[in-house]
Amino acid sequence: MARHWRAGAAGMAILGLTLTACGGAKVGDDSAGGSGESGKCGTFNLAVNPWVGYEANAAVLAYVAENDLHCKVNQKDLKEEIAWQGFGTGEVDAVVENWGHDDLKKKYITDQKTAVEAGTTGNEGLIGWYVPPWLAKAHPDILDYKNLNKYAANFKTSESGGKGQLLDGDPSYVTNDEALVKNLKLDFKVVYAGSETALIQAFRKAEKDKEWVIGYFYEPQWFMSEVPLKKVKLPAYTSGCDANAEKVACDYPVYKLDKIVSAKFAKSGSPAYDLVKNFNWTNDDQNTVAKYIAVDKMKPEAAAKKWVEANRSKVDAWIK
Amino acid sequence: MTVAIEKPEQTESVGKQAAPAKPERKVNRSMVVAAIFVVWLVLFVVLRGKQTLALAAADLTDLHRWLNDVNDSIGANRNSNPLFLYFFNEIRLVIDNVVTFVQELISQPTGDRPVPQIGWLGVVGIAGYVSWAVGNWRVALLAVAGFTFLGLQGLWQESMDTLALTASAVLVALLFAIPLGVWAGLSDRFNAIVTPFLDLMQTMPTMVYLVPLTLFFQIGPASATIATLIYAAPPTIRITAHAIRSVPETTVEAADSLGATRRQSLLKVLLPMSKRTVVMGVNQTIMAALAMVTIAALIDAPGLGKTVVQALQSLDVGTAFNAGLAIVVMAIVLDRVTTAASAREEASRGSGSWFLAWRRPLLGAGGVVTVVLIYMSHTYVWAAEFPGEGGIGSNIASAADTATNWAQDNLSGLTNGFRDAITNGLLNPFQTLLTDSPWWLVGAALVALGVVLGGRTAGITTAVCVGLLVGTGVWSDSMTTLASTVVATVLVMVLGIGFGVWMGRSALVDRLLRPTLDAAQVMPPFVYLVPFLALFGATRFTAIVAAVVYAAPVAMKIVADGVRNVPATTVEAATSAGCNTWQIITKVQLPMARSALTLATNQGLIYVLSMVVVGGLVGAGALGYDVVAGFSQGQLYGKGLAAGLAIVLLGVMFDRITQAAARRAGA
Numbered sequence: 001m002a003r004h005w006r007a008g009a010a011g012m013a014i015l016g017l018t019l020t021a022c023g024g025a026k027v028g029d030d031s032a033g034g035s036g037e038s039g040k041c042g043t044f045n046l047a048v049n050p051w052v053g054y055e056a057n058a059a060v061l062a063y064v065a066e067n068d069l070h071c072k073v074n075q076k077d078l079k080e081e082i083a084w085q086g087f088g089t090g091e092v093d094a095v096v097e098n099w100g101h102d103d104l105k106k107k108y109i110t111d112q113k114t115a116v117e118a119g120t121t122g123n124e125g126l127i128g129w130y131v132p133p134w135l136a137k138a139h140p141d142i143l144d145y146k147n148l149n150k151y152a153a154n155f156k157t158s159e160s161g162g163k164g165q166l167l168d169g170d171p172s173y174v175t176n177d178e179a180l181v182k183n184l185k186l187d188f189k190v191v192y193a194g195s196e197t198a199l200i201q202a203f204r205k206a207e208k209d210k211e212w213v214i215g216y217f218y219e220p221q222w223f224m225s226e227v228p229l230k231k232v233k234l235p236a237y238t239s240g241c242d243a244n245a246e247k248v249a250c251d252y253p254v255y256k257l258d259k260i261v262s263a264k265f266a267k268s269g270s271p272a273y274d275l276v277k278n279f280n281w282t283n284d285d286q287n288t289v290a291k292y293i294a295v296d297k298m299k300p301e302a303a304a305k306k307w308v309e310a311n312r313s314k315v316d317a318w319i320k
Numbered sequence: 321m322t323v324a325i326e327k328p329e330q331t332e333s334v335g336k337q338a339a340p341a342k343p344e345r346k347v348n349r350s351m352v353v354a355a356i357f358v359v360w361l362v363l364f365v366v367l368r369g370k371q372t373l374a375l376a377a378a379d380l381t382d383l384h385r386w387l388n389d390v391n392d393s394i395g396a397n398r399n400s401n402p403l404f405l406y407f408f409n410e411i412r413l414v415i416d417n418v419v420t421f422v423q424e425l426i427s428q429p430t431g432d433r434p435v436p437q438i439g440w441l442g443v444v445g446i447a448g449y450v451s452w453a454v455g456n457w458r459v460a461l462l463a464v465a466g467f468t469f470l471g472l473q474g475l476w477q478e479s480m481d482t483l484a485l486t487a488s489a490v491l492v493a494l495l496f497a498i499p500l501g502v503w504a505g506l507s508d509r510f511n512a513i514v515t516p517f518l519d520l521m522q523t524m525p526t527m528v529y530l531v532p533l534t535l536f537f538q539i540g541p542a543s544a545t546i547a548t549l550i551y552a553a554p555p556t557i558r559i560t561a562h563a564i565r566s567v568p569e570t571t572v573e574a575a576d577s578l579g580a581t582r583r584q585s586l587l588k589v590l591l592p593m594s595k596r597t598v599v600m601g602v603n604q605t606i607m608a609a610l611a612m613v614t615i616a617a618l619i620d621a622p623g624l625g626k627t628v629v630q631a632l633q634s635l636d637v638g639t640a641f642n643a644g645l646a647i648v649v650m651a652i653v654l655d656r657v658t659t660a661a662s663a664r665e666e667a668s669r670g671s672g673s674w675f676l677a678w679r680r681p682l683l684g685a686g687g688v689v690t691v692v693l694i695y696m697s698h699t700y701v702w703a704a705e706f707p708g709e710g711g712i713g714s715n716i717a718s719a720a721d722t723a724t725n726w727a728q729d730n731l732s733g734l735t736n737g738f739r740d741a742i743t744n745g746l747l748n749p750f751q752t753l754l755t756d757s758p759w760w761l762v763g764a765a766l767v768a769l770g771v772v773l774g775g776r777t778a779g780i781t782t783a784v785c786v787g788l789l790v791g792t793g794v795w796s797d798s799m800t801t802l803a804s805t806v807v808a809t810v811l812v813m814v815l816g817i818g819f820g821v822w823m824g825r826s827a828l829v830d831r832l833l834r835p836t837l838d839a840a841q842v843m844p845p846f847v848y849l850v851p852f853l854a855l856f857g858a859t860r861f862t863a864i865v866a867a868v869v870y871a872a873p874v875a876m877k878i879v880a881d882g883v884r885n886v887p888a889t890t891v892e893a894a895t896s897a898g899c900n901t902w903q904i905i906t907k908v909q910l911p912m913a914r915s916a917l918t919l920a921t922n923q924g925l926i927y928v929l930s931m932v933v934v935g936g937l938v939g940a941g942a943l944g945y946d947v948v949a950g951f952s953q954g955q956l957y958g959k960g961l962a963a964g965l966a967i968v969l970l971g972v973m974f975d976r977i978t979q980a981a982a983r984r985a986g987a
Contacts, residue, residue, distance in 0.1 A: 025701045050618070052633050076620045077629070081954060082534050085395065091539045103954045112396055158743040159859050159939065167858060171949035171956075178376055192945045193858035195937040197846065200635060201853035209732070222634060294634030 041071035044272040045093040047083035048075050051196065052222045054097040056289035057121060059300035061096055061279060063308055068319050069271045080104070080172065087262035088114040094276045095260045099125050099173060109260075116266050118259040118273075122280040123220055125255035127173060129166070129232040130217040132207040136230035144233050145184060152187040154212040164188040167215030169199040176248040177216060180234070183249035188214075203227055220283045222294035271319070278318040285311070352772045360765045364757045371758035373795040380959055381793035387958030395535055404536070412542040419488045419541035423622075427480035436480070439697030439704030440471050442690075443480065447653070449690040453683055455660030466653035474710015475624065475646045482623030483650065485541065485616070486609045489548035493605055497553045498598065501560025502586070505594075511561060516972070518554040523926065523971035525933040526551060526615045527951040528964035534619055544621030552608040559601030563594030599662035603655060607842065610651045614844040628844050637724045637850050638717030644847040645716060651842040652835060728854040739861045742807070747860060751803035759795050763787075766973070774980030785973040792962040792969070800942035802970060804860050804935065805928050808867040812924040815872040820879025820920070821905055824913075830880060837873035845870065845934045853938060863935030863944070870934075871927035875920040882916020883909050918982035922975060929971045943967055 044065050048058045058075060065071040076083075076092065084104050086092030108115040131142060141147045148164070155164030166188045168177050178190050193199050199215055200223050206213035207227045217229055234251035241250040265273055285307070292303035308315050375381070424430040425437050438446075444467045452460035470479040504511040526547055537543040567590050575585045617625030624643045631639035697703040754762055763786040770782030789798050823830040845866050856862040886909050894908045910917070936944020943963045950960015 026699055050629060050633055055630075055633070076539060077617065077626055078539065078620055079618050079952065081531055081952065082539065082619055085531070085534055086539050088395075089538050107392065107395075107954065157857065157859070158740055158748075158861070170952075171945065172952040174953070191858070191939065192936075192941040193939050194941070194945050194948055197632060197635060197850060198853050198858040198938050201850065202858055205728075205732070205854050205857070294636075297634075297636060297639075 041065070041069045041271050043074060044071040044270065045074045045076060045086075045091060047078050047086065047092045047095050049078065049080050049083060049095070049097065052290045052294045053123075053220050053286055055293060055300055056286050056303070057096045057279070059293070059304035060281075060289060060307060061094075061275065063301060063304035064315055064319065065272050065275055068315070069275060071270075071272050073272075084108050084115065084260070087260075088112060090262065090264060093262055093265040093272070094118070096276060096279065097121055097123065098258050098260050100255050105260075114263055115260050116263050118261045118266070118277045120256045120258045120280070123257040123283050123286055125218060125220070125257050126231065127216070127218045127252040127255070128234065129177075129214055130203070130229035131214050131232060132203055132211075133228055133230055134207055134210050135212065142232070143230060145186070145235070148214070148232070149185075149187050151212070155188065155214055157191070159191045160189045164214070165191050167191055167193050167199065167202055167213060169193050169216045170196045173218070175216060176242060176245065176252070179246055179248045183247060184235075203229060220286050220290070222287070222290040225287060225291045225295060275318055280318070281314065285314075349772055353769065356765055356768045356772070360757070360761065361753070363761050364753055367758050367761065368756050371760065372756060373759045373790065374755075375793060375796060380956075381962075383791070383793050384956075384958035384962055387961050388955065391532065391957050394532070408536045412537045412540075415488070415492065415537075415542040415545050416540060418492070419485060419545055422484040422488050423481065423541075425484075427477055427484050427622075435701075435704040437698060438694055439700075440467075440476055440706045441703035442694035442697030444468055445690045445693030445697075449686050451653075451657045451660070452686065455657050455664060459657045459660040462656055463653050466649050469649055469712075470646050471706035472708065472710065472712040473642055473646055473716065474708075474713035475627065475643060476706040478622075478624045478627055478643065479646050479650060482610075482613055482625065482647070485544060485548070485621055485623060486606065486613075486650075488541075489545045489552060489609050490602070490606055492545065493549040493553040493609070494556060494602065497556035497601075497605070498560055501557040501598075501601070502564055502591070504557060504561035505564025505590075506586075514557065518557060519972050519975065520968055521550050522554050523929055523968045525930075525947045525964050525967060526612065527933055527947050528961055530615070530619060531951065531957070539620055541621070543619050544616040547616055547619070548609050548612040551612055552605045555604035555608060556598075556601040559604065560594070560598050563597035563601070564590050566597070567593045596662045599658060603658035603662070606654050606658065607651060610647055610654075610842050613647055614846075625844070628847065632846050632850070635850060636717075637847065638719075638721035640844070640847045640850075641720035642713045642717045644843045647844065648839045648842050652838050655838060724851045727851050732855050735855045739856050739859065742864075743859070743861055746810075747803060747807050747864075750807065751800055754799035754803050755796055759790060762799065763790070770973075770977050773984075774977040775984065778977050778980040781976040782973050785969045789966055789969050792966045794943060794946060794959070794963050794966050797942040797946055797963065798966045798970060801932055801940070801944065801967070804864055804940055804942075805867075805925070805932070805970070808864045808871070808928045809921065809925045811864065811868050812871045812875050812928060813921055815868065816875025816879050816920050816924060817910070817917070819872075820876045821883055821909065823876060823880035824883025824909070825905075833876075837876060840869050840873050845931070846937075849934070849938055858939030860935075860940050862938045863931075863940030866934050866938060867928040867931040870931050871924045874927050875924040878916055878920040878923060879913065882913030882920075885916070886912045915982060918978060922978040922982070925974050925978065926971055929967055929974075932967050 044062075046058055046062055046065075048055060062073045062075055065073050076086075078086065078092070080095070080098075080101065081104070083092050083095050084101075084107075087108055105115075105117075109117065129145075136143055139151065142151055152164035155166075156162065157165045159165060164187060166177060166181060166186075168175055168190050169192075171192075171194065180186075181188050181190060193202065193215070199217060202213055202215060203217070203223070204227060205211060214232065223229075235249060237251045237253050242248045242253070259276055259279065261273065261276060289303050289307045292298045292306060293300055296303075298306070420428075423436075426443055427436055429435055430437060444464055447467045448460045448464040451463040467479075470476060500514065504514050529550070530543075530547060533547055534543045537546055571593065572585060572589060575589045580588065613621075613623060613625035614628050615625070617623070617629045624647050627643035628640045628647075631637075631643065693703075763783075766786055767779055767783045771779030774782075789795055792798070819833065823833055848869065849862070849866055852862050852865055856865065890912065891904060891908060894904050899907065932940070932944040933947050934944070936942070936946070936948045943966055946956070946963035947960045947967075950956045950958070950963065
């Protein structure tokens with residue numbers, strides 16, 4: 001009995017093999033089209049932090065590095081803190097949109113000396129309090145913090161304990177909002193939404209249903225092209241006015257977004273380093289690519305290709 | 321997930337002693353509980369707002385700063401520390417190699433090959449063959465259909481990356497977990513030592529240890545695998561220990577009296593007899609590993625998690641749902657196959673007959689076919705790369721988008737009323753009571769409740785937990801989280817009993833609902849939270865809903881199981897005595913399933929606690945937000961860690977009280 005089966009199995013195997021002999025194109029037949037040798041650039045480890053604006057920077061840089069410099073680009077999806085850690089171990093070469101993060105700069109640039117700055121990206125980051133456009137239109141005076149108390153009652157929610165709700169957001173960035181509310185004597189309570197998703201959904205719904213929402217937000221941000229939020233004026237920022245976290249009573253500074261690279265990468269002589277160092281574009285440029293990705297739902301590579309092809313002269317300035 | 325297990329034993333012995341005094345004691349106990357609340361309320365009115373230990377979001381305690389310093393110094397000394405050079409780096413290398421090997425086999429191109437060694441046809445073949453070999457032909461069919469569906473969704477490579485990572489993590493986890501579980505099953509002392517660690521592994525939010533983990537094991541597959549197995553290994557350890565313990569004592573004695581050595585009785589008696597339950601543990605480990613997919617994506621773990629995370633950055637719910645669905649499909653296939661495998665263990669022993677005689681040759685033939693499929697998928701392009709553009713995936717995505725938009729546009733008016741009723745009627749008063757009472761009053765009340773409900777030991781545990789909670793410096797946030805947790809657990813139990821009884825009484829309902837329940841457990845929360853955020857806003861209520869969606873399925877499954885296990889003869893007797901359906905449920909089935917109800921409460925609570933961090937992302941604030949903020953900002957790291965510990969402490973406290981209460985109620 002057993003022998004019977006063994007014979008049958010062998011027969012089936014032979015049958016199978018003969019069948020497959022005429023089964024179509026073989027793997028490796030067209031190997032010519034595979035990834036070309038990477039030349040002198042070598043490998044470029046690019047951290048990708050989890051927000052769309054960053055993704056736009058990374059996509060364009062990766063596209064140029066691959067197609068013009070023939071680097072092998074490894075894009076790594078990492079949260080900021082973890083990306084910075086990677087400078088020391090050689091797993092990350094560059095972070096290409098950094099929002100302030102003085103604590104990380106102190107730790108990795110000043111103390112551990114594993115990272116160095118590589119100039120600004122040309123983008124300016126604004127952080128502040130925003131309201132949906134309908135509200136700014138219906139009550140223009142709301143755009144000044146002095147008038148916020150007048151409207152506080154309208155911002156009440158189930159979470160705000162009888163005061164107006166100031167929706168705070170993404171914990172990735174420093175917020176002084178609790179101190180601001182206290183020091184500007186506003187009749188508001190800070191409620192922590194906890195994520196960008198939660199903030200965007202709140203503003204999206206507020207605009208659609210004409211609801212009262214005021215919250216922490218920032219630009220450049222792809223969502224601004226869907227709902228152009230209006231920024232509320234706070235007492236102007238002066239250098240050092242935010243030195244004491246508890247006494248802050250002024251607006252957030254304008255962040256010159258910058259690039260950080262690992263110390264090793266900066267010394268490596270890789271053309272990818274020069275590319276990162278020279279990379280510079282405007283908020284409009286980034287918003288365009290971010291819109292391709294977030295609103296038009298293009299793949300990041302496709303979005304980068306489209307932008308690079310339309311802005312060849314800018315790209316050429318980075319790689320010459 | 322804690323203790324799906326420790327319910328039956330001990331119940332009896334404790335129960336017997338308590339039984340005679342029961343009627344009297346019961347009245348007393350509920351009166352004492354009521355009295356505790358009355359005293360608490362009175363003192364609350366007097367002392368409101370004093371000694372509440374509130375701490376603002378940006379404020380730190382000395383403990384938090386110290387934890388920051390520890391973290392920094394580890395990072396700074398990483399490259400010179402021998403522990404790193406010779407210990408962690410070696411572990412990292414081994415695990416990296418395992419994962420890379422599996423990836424090159426099924427998901428990633430290797431060397432000159434533009435495709436992995438085994439293409440889709442081979443993987444589908446293996447999935448079908450293995451499922452058939454360890455389970456039955458029905459699950460084999462399911463496996464083939466499920467895996468093919470992943471390809472049709474246009475997510476073949478991502479799915480295989482996820483499978484590779486999950487498989488490696490589960491493999492490594494089992495390597496440690498089964499021996500540890502056996503040890504814990506044999507030794508009471510080891511069991512007592514290991515249990516707190518298992519609690520810690522399961523309730524400590526992953527975000528707390530994700531950053532240090534990448535410090536220890538660097539960015540890459542090793543960190544992702546280790547993060548996954550920390551969370552996924554405990555169920556196997558617990559369930560294996562439980563399985564070993566529940567082998568009837570008489571059997572072991574019989575083996576002993578026949579002169580079996582310790583080793584023999586372990587290998588020939590204990591292990592074979594507990595095989596079925598151990599497979600259930602493996603099943604739980606696989607499910608837990610799949611639940612980590614999106615978290616691991618934050619440290620560059622390849623696979624479906626990345627697709628979800630990336631899509632959600634631009635709130636692309638459709639794409640995220642499609643990828644989430646792939647995770648669900650994979651989970652259901654793996655769950656059904658392992659369940660069938662454990663059922664086979666039992667069935668195969670009974671049936672000898674003709675089937676066994678034919679099984680060998682059939683398996684051999686199937687093996688040959690599989691090898692042919694693998695060969696073809698290795699050689700031919702059409703069998704290596706999944707054909708088509710994944711059109712079904714984009715259909716699913718756009719359908720999900722449409723459904724989400726419809727719900728957002730049409731339901732929001734209805735839902736706000738419900739939210740406000742729960743928030744103002746239940747949550748706010750309870751939260752005020754907890755956060756505005758002096759800490760020592762809340763602590764005393766908790767300890768008193770622990771003693772009354774769970775006995776002296778539970779009281780001592782509670783006291784220790786309360787003390788440590790104060791020590792973490794996030795007492796006030798803990799109380800806010802506690803309030804939401806309790807409300808969520810109440811809702812979980814309402815749903816759990818409602819649906820659980822329905823499922824327990826009708827096999828058809830059970831079969832229809834179960835896939836939905838599985839989906840709710842493994843679907844990445846943010847996929848369904850985006851529409852919920854539109855419906856309920858960024859509020860504590862949204863966080864409660866998220867927790868209920870995740871925790872209610874477990875409660876339903878446990879209650880259904882309990883109701884089904886009520887002897888049919890008892891129910892028949894009640895029916896013939898003239899009871900109507902309502903009476904049968906309330907007077908017979910629920911009371912007799914009491915231990916299942918307590919277990920469901922216990923598990924429901926632990927599952928709710930494991931969603932605290934997700935809650936922090938959608939407006940719950942408190943501990944969840946502390947953890948998230950600590951994950952994102954260096955200077956808040958210590959506070960996040962303290963908040964994570966606070967979540968663990970809350971979990972341990974409730975686990976011990978409910979378990980002790982369950983043992984008493986078992987009478």
